[in-house]
Amino acid sequence: MSKRASIVNSWTEWDELEEVVIGRADSACFEPVEPGNRPELRDSFLAATIPFPTGRKRDAVVQWANEELAGFAALLEAQGVKVRRPHCHDFGQPIQTPHFSVPNQYCAVCPRDVMITFGNEILEATMSRRARFFEYLPYRKLVYEYWQSDPHMIWNAAPKPTMADAMYNVDFWKWPTAHRHARMQDFEFCITQDEVVFDAADCCRLGRDIIVQESMTTNRTGIHWLKRHLEPRGLRVHPVHFPLDFFPSHIDCTFVPLCPGMILTNPERPIRENDKRLFLGNGWEFVDAPQPALTNDEMPLFCQSSKWLSMNVFSISPTKIICEERESSLQKLLLSRGFEVYALPFRNVFEFGGSFHCASWDIRRRGECVDYFPNQPEYA
Numbered sequence: 001m002s003k004r005a006s007i008v009n010s011w012t013e014w015d016e017l018e019e020v021v022i023g024r025a026d027s028a029c030f031e032p033v034e035p036g037n038r039p040e041l042r043d044s045f046l047a048a049t050i051p052f053p054t055g056r057k058r059d060a061v062v063q064w065a066n067e068e069l070a071g072f073a074a075l076l077e078a079q080g081v082k083v084r085r086p087h088c089h090d091f092g093q094p095i096q097t098p099h100f101s102v103p104n105q106y107c108a109v110c111p112r113d114v115m116i117t118f119g120n121e122i123l124e125a126t127m128s129r130r131a132r133f134f135e136y137l138p139y140r141k142l143v144y145e146y147w148q149s150d151p152h153m154i155w156n157a158a159p160k161p162t163m164a165d166a167m168y169n170v171d172f173w174k175w176p177t178a179h180r181h182a183r184m185q186d187f188e189f190c191i192t193q194d195e196v197v198f199d200a201a202d203c204c205r206l207g208r209d210i211i212v213q214e215s216m217t218t219n220r221t222g223i224h225w226l227k228r229h230l231e232p233r234g235l236r237v238h239p240v241h242f243p244l245d246f247f248p249s250h251i252d253c254t255f256v257p258l259c260p261g262m263i264l265t266n267p268e269r270p271i272r273e274n275d276k277r278l279f280l281g282n283g284w285e286f287v288d289a290p291q292p293a294l295t296n297d298e299m300p301l302f303c304q305s306s307k308w309l310s311m312n313v314f315s316i317s318p319t320k321i322i323c324e325e326r327e328s329s330l331q332k333l334l335l336s337r338g339f340e341v342y343a344l345p346f347r348n349v350f351e352f353g354g355s356f357h358c359a360s361w362d363i364r365r366r367g368e369c370v371d372y373f374p375n376q377p378e379y380a
């Protein structure tokens with residue numbers, strides 16, 4: 001693998017950070033109801049009484065989130081990291097394509113969902129939801145800048161799916177829990193297998209090995225596309241599954257590498273037995289996250305993510321981690337494991353789809369492509 005100095009270079013979730021993009025909340029909207037998404041108010045009485053809001057979020061809510069995002073950016077800058085921000089995009093605009101229409105788009109708070117760096121490559125994900133079809137646009141000027149100033153940088157955009165009705169299993173949303181339980185080994189969610197579909201946040205980079213979660217936002221065809229795209233470069237792509245997560249979307253609240261040899265795991269979403277072998281066969285340790293400070297019922301009313309946003313931490317280096325300020329149990333655990341912990345307020349960002357890891361996209365981390373998994377399992 002290449003040893004040359006470049007602007008775009010990031011192989012893991014934990015190497016020492018040098019340049020990063022942090023999201024912004026300007027012009028954010030509520031996600032519309034669509035075949036790939038059924039947003040609901042968190043309060044079950046209200047959810048049964050009033051519909052999920054549509055259109056733009058309130059200015060004050062956007063401002064509170066922007067203040068916390070600015071605090072995240074300031075902490076990173078104080079650590080010597082170069083911080084970039086997405087450009088403004090009007091998410092209030094409707095989308096009309098030959099295959100679908102939606103009344104508005106979403107936001108640019110979570111670059112992690114859309115954009116990913118694999119070494120010297122920036123890849124734009126296909127995305128899986130209609131309201132997020134054009135979510136690469138706020139990052140395009142930055143990508144052009146990197147492409148123009150770094151001759152080693154490779155830029156790719158994965159094929160856009162149609163997002164037509166036929167791409168979705170709409171029955172998925174009506175399945176009762178017992179049926180979900182019965183089907184939990186099938187890993188069939190709200191997207192069919194007919195088109196290439198993945199969100200970047202279902203991928204997790206561990207040097208030469210990339211794991212990709214099969215989920216509501218990434219299908220097997222999408223993982224197959226990633227395999228064919230990345231493996232000729234010497235990378236290895238491994239699908240991973242968390243059978244007790246009935247609504248999986250993005251791996252970074254479920255399985256979060258902290259440094260070489262250590263994964264923060266979600267005690268309510270264990271990894272499938274067969275998928276464990278890559279880690280256990282190479283001496284990696286699973287460390288269960290403690291219960292989050294908030295229960296699912298206490299999460300913000302419009303937030304569509306789970307209480308496990310507590311685990312959505314962000315690594316500045318293999319020894320420094322940013323964690324939400326009220327997650328004291330997790331902070332204690334990380335301190336006991338020898339990490340330096342930086343606590344910041346971030347709960348106002350939660351209703352925009354994520355916490356620190358989601359709200360960032362690393363462009364450059366020190367380090368090269370290391371093989372952390374020399375013992376490769378033979379998959380049955």
Ligand code: ABU
Nearest residue numbers: 249250253305306353
């Ligand atoms: N965007 C990350 C949300 C994942 C979760 O709620 O578990």
